[in-house]
Amino acid sequence: MADITELSELYGNWNYPTSVRFGVGKIGELTDVCRQLNVNSPLLVTDKGLASLPLITDILQQLSDANFNPVVFCEVKPNPTGSNIADGVKCYHQGNHDGVIAIGGGSGLDAGKAIALMVGQDRSIWDFEDVGDNWLRVNEQGIAPIIAIPTTSGTGSEVGRASVIVDEQQHNKKLIFHPKMLPEVVIGDPALTVGLPAHITAATGIDAFVHNLEAYCAPGYHPMADGIALEGMRLIKNWLPTAFNDGTNLTARSHMMVASTMGATAFQKGLGGVHALAHPLGANFDAHHGLLNAILLPYVLNANRAHIEVKIAEVAYHLRLDDPTFDGFMHWLADFSQQLNIPQNLGDIGISAEKHQMIGEQAVLDPCASGNPVALSAAQYASIFVKAVEGNFS
């Protein structure tokens, strides 16, 4: 579908919600950004899969050519753990680094942000879990400067003020939060996402859609977040299929990258039940976060139906669906995820319902549960989970 913007216009330097340098080729400005932030010896945090790719080696070359001394830390699991962060902090101190460049999808970005937080703290990382005013315990001066470079279009973690970290002892994911974990500078270069395989493009793209959708449906008065969320969803509807079918289409890649950043900007308002369930599932089954959200979305919407019918109809209207109702939206969503080859249930990705009680209990405790349009009980989350495993829409 046509959009009003042409590729030549898809550049910008924005200061909202942080300093964002956006456009194809903007990665070339990384050394300028390091100088701007007085970072001379950055620790580059990413995941193992990316570390050996030309994308990272090119960045290292750019930094070395400009006489910076970058070191790579890539001992980061797909769902980063507390010990990954502790190892990164050690590496930061050993190398006498003075800033963090976080590169990647959610794993690299979240790990980089958490390492930057933890290099100047005396307490355990779990003391900064996003509960009450725990964030006030943080020694702000100790947080290292953070430059974020997303390489997928989904998480939006480049503009988030928290990291999701797995607590291996308790087998759950915790949100580690401080307002200054918002990176000082983001370099959004859509060309970095051209090599993403189609299935990752789809899963991360729907994750971005879910961020916008859950933010829009979260309770509370926040017209700014709502406006961003609606436009984020429209861009994803119009451009994710193109990015999925032709990964080299830079117009599609650009719109998807912005839509992902928009999702995380909007979800300062809140997320909801999809994320409340995806977090314990990710921690217990080590499954891909975006894929979990993509599969869970229709099941959670069904469970929330009585509380979101009007809102979803507004979304459907904004997306210019032929049938701008809740049912029209659900039909469109089913077609959309089929086009993107998203499995229809959790059983298809090897998840069984055995632990449903525990998953329900963990979901209700997840911080995202408070953003769901209606408070669901552990038993209700467990039931949604079982239905999502079985593909049961009743």
Ligand SMILES: [Zn+2]
């Ligand atoms: Zn997400």
